[in-house]
Amino acid sequence: MAEQASMKPVRQTRPMRFADKRRHLVGVDIGGTKIETVLLGPDGSLLKSCRTAARQGNEAVLSDIMTSVRHVTRTLGKYDAFSVGIGIPGQVQPSTGMVRSAVNLGIDRLPLGPVLSHRLDGAVVHVENDVNAAALGAATLLPTECESTSVLINFGTGLAAGVVSDGRIEHGDTGICGEIGHIAVEPHMFPCSCGQHGCLETVASGGAVQRLWPDTDGPAMPELIAQAEHGNHKAQAVLDMVIDAQATAVTIVALCVDPGRILLGGGLLRTGEPMIRRLKTALGRRADGCAFLTAADLGGRITPVPTDQPIGAVGAALSARED
Ligand SMILES: [Zn+2]
Missing domain, CATH: 3.30.420.40 (ATPase, nucleotide binding domain)
Structure with a gap:
């Protein structure tokens, strides 16, 4: 070996x-x-x-x-x-x-x-x-002067977040801190491996995108975006649903933890700027007319972690x- x-x-x-x-x-x-x-x-x-x-x-x-x-x-x-x-x-x-x-x-x-x-x-x-x-590695390798708390949202096969405060991982009392993938936001939608329906993980994760847009040879997200840009209405609808669920994940993290920086990682981040741009646009739309969210500037807190x-x-x- x-x-x-x-x-x-x-x-x-x-x-x-x-x-x-x-x-x-x-x-x-x-x-x-x-x-x-x-x-x-x-x-x-x-x-x-x-x-x-x-x-x-x-x-x-x-x-x-x-x-x-x-x-x-x-x-x-x-x-x-x-x-x-x-x-x-x-x-x-x-x-x-x-x-x-x-x-x-x-x-x-x-x-x-x-x-x-x-x-x-x-x-x-x-x-x-x-x-x-x-989350601890990202907070340490990508240091900034300003924040004491950062969160990594991992858009991988599943969806979860890691919270780091003053250089320490926050576990909570029983270790489920950050398991945002199993917040059920659409109770009449897709079944989740956890037993609920409509969990964020069933739409916002990399595994979900592969299931929702299965007819691709490689990673589904770049193909989904390309199809949507070419006017495929079904692709646009799926993409809108995925990005909206990701925006919900970011909003939940921001409003529960108020981290200075929201780091994004996981396989979906290899899609790069086209996904990040759409996510920031979705967050901006939610803040329209809401002084509270506008001041919170969720899009401005987002930092993709380097994949290399x-x-x-x-x-x-x-x-x-x-x-
Ligand atoms: Zn679940």
Whole structure:
């Protein structure tokens, strides 16, 4: 497996905020198709990164994580300590390291933190939900001077948000903080995997767009926009529905959390400016005649995250730092 991990150029070497002063940090971002791993130095600088294909099942996931961690730590000296942070989809309990219902990885239940720590000779292992880890990575890699709270909305296979306040992930009491994809806004519309109908995730997510516009060879969103621009009324109707649901997601986040910056990530963001422009237009339309929303300037808070940086893996690493 080590041979599958390909080293990529180090993209970022300056120290980041929230560095761990004592030890190296390894971050592993586990997606449905790939595992991205980084090594941060004690000053927070990005020293190494690698990527390998993801496999399914508890033992395969554990084995792939071990291989990736060993790959980025093999040049560390005998006395160089490191902690490991994992970002993984599904229901994650950071306090115990338990992962449940990571459906795309074939994981029903896995005590990932304890098992991995044991296999790594007692190393500190912290496990986070992948969107929360990405939110922390984005807030750190894209720092600004002004905001103390930022939110990442992830338009991926599903739809969820991660809230970061003063450099810390907000989990809430039971860990469901940010699960905005399962706010049912159209109770008579599409069924959702959660058991409700009309959840935002059934319209606003990348997975939803693939279902709503299925007859494409590649990503559906660029094709949907192209068809709408060529006068296809059905495409225009679907696109309007998707963008409106995304605007609802942004509005919910803004009015519940009031973040200084709303970061947008996930596979749908590869569509780029044509989608962002339409989303900002939809938000502007909602603010028409509403002094409250106009002053809140939701469109002005939106920042797409770069799709070529290991934001999830860096965030996972930073989630493992010790105070
Ligand atoms: Zn749902």
